[in-house]
Amino acid sequence: MILTPPYKNLVAQAHNGSGKTTCFVLGMLSRVDPNRRIPQAICICPTRELAQQNKSVLMRMSKFTGITCASAISPALKDYMPISKMAPVTDQVVIGTSGTLIKWITNKKLATRDIKILVFDEADHMLAEENFMSDSTRIMRDIQSSAGDCQLLLFSATFNEKVKDFITKVIKEGNQIFVKKEDLTLDKVKQYKVRVPDEIAKIEVIRDKIFEFGQKVGQVIIFVRTKISTKNLHNALTKEDYVCSSIQGSLDHAEREKVIQEFKDGYTKVLISTDLLARGFDQSQVNLVINYDMPIKYNSRDEPDYEVYLHRIGRAGRFGQKGNVVNKIWQEF
Incomplete structure (x- = not known):
């Protein structure tokens, strides 16, 4: 559904601890060309801790591929550098929070014209909270306008009805997998x-x-x-x-x-x-x-x-x- 063409959009709900991260990391790695030193996949997370954890999983799974990954998270004070002095991103995969990703894109440090796959981890939270939602939709539109045919993957253990309605409007074509509320408890x-x-x-x-x-x-x-x-x-x-x-x-x-x-x-x-x-x-x-x-x-x-x-x-x-x-x-x- 993710790894083979045609590369359709996917909204997927699954139990906590069932392997969602492994699933979308495989999806990103399958679409990346390690010989091209340009961003080709982006994963948006609600917290820097989750972004760092997802990067760790990706680096273990891509150990022998030559694929590199950038962390788009706000730095610790000791590591702070003005964004104007930051070099353009050349890593094939970028994983980070929506606020930092917006800054990188706005300041032309993160090019989106070659993005093939965009992942929303904990998608319900990213599209339900007002601040996250505005940043997330802005990134989505920027990538779709510059990269054209970009595959969208939305993963979470929960999706409320409001978010489901929004997803249906924004993602008109693709596959959807939802779990009944009574089946969500582990x-x-x-x-x-x-x-x-x-x-x-x-x-x-x-x-x-x-x-x-x-x-x-x-x-x-x-x-x-x-x-x-x-x-x-x-x-x-x-x-x-x-x-x-x-x-x-x-x-x-x-x-x-x-x-x-x-x-x-x-x-x-x-x-x-x-x-x-x-x-x-x-x-x-x-x-x-x-x-x-x-x-x-x-x-x-x-x-x-x-x-x-x-x-x-x-x-x-x-x-x-x-x-x-x-x-x-x-x-x-």
Whole structure:
């Protein structure tokens, strides 16, 4: 469907941890000519962490091909360079966030006339959030106007009806694969609900009950709703002599990369995160996810965000492995 002509557009929905990244990376590699030192494939991601992870997968899969890949992400402060001094991109594949890609294209550092394939990873998020949507559609139109017949691949574990309607209007020809809502939950991920009377009790339950279990199953990700909650929970657990790390969007890029790498290398077993890592983050040793705060829709006080919930729990039970999810509830969800 992706690898052989005719190269049709594709909108694909699949369970978390089912191999979507491998699928679209193969699609990009199959369309690239390694002998041409020009951009031929672009992948747009919602976060720099996911962009870096996707690049890592691509570099492993293309190890003996001679294909190179550029990361279109905002640099850490120590690596900052004015875009005017940046050399034009000659890598065949570019993976990055929409904001940085727009800057590169606008400043004529990223040529789009030879792009053969454009991938949207976590496409529902890229086309649902207003800022992401405007950047994404702008990149799409720029490539379609300069490159002409460019194949579009949109991948995600969830697609709401609003995004489906938009996709139908924008992508008139192509294949579509959707999963019924009732079939989206991962069969091998057990989900538990723990009722607690207040915020203090949440920490006590984690400390006295869940961590003991978590140490037996592997690594743990604890999802919270806000940056402040990330800091407060981290401080509360470290005071109890638990070794854990935390990540949220306001951290310096270099610090975020350090936290991610230490977790991937197994130096830390517990990672506290906002929804920064809810989508696409892949660490096979994570077998327990704790929803310290249940996800709520943006600009809403109490409307549950079921799609974010599915993405969060998808961090456990990757590629058919068994996983566990504990939901801490002190208000009715």
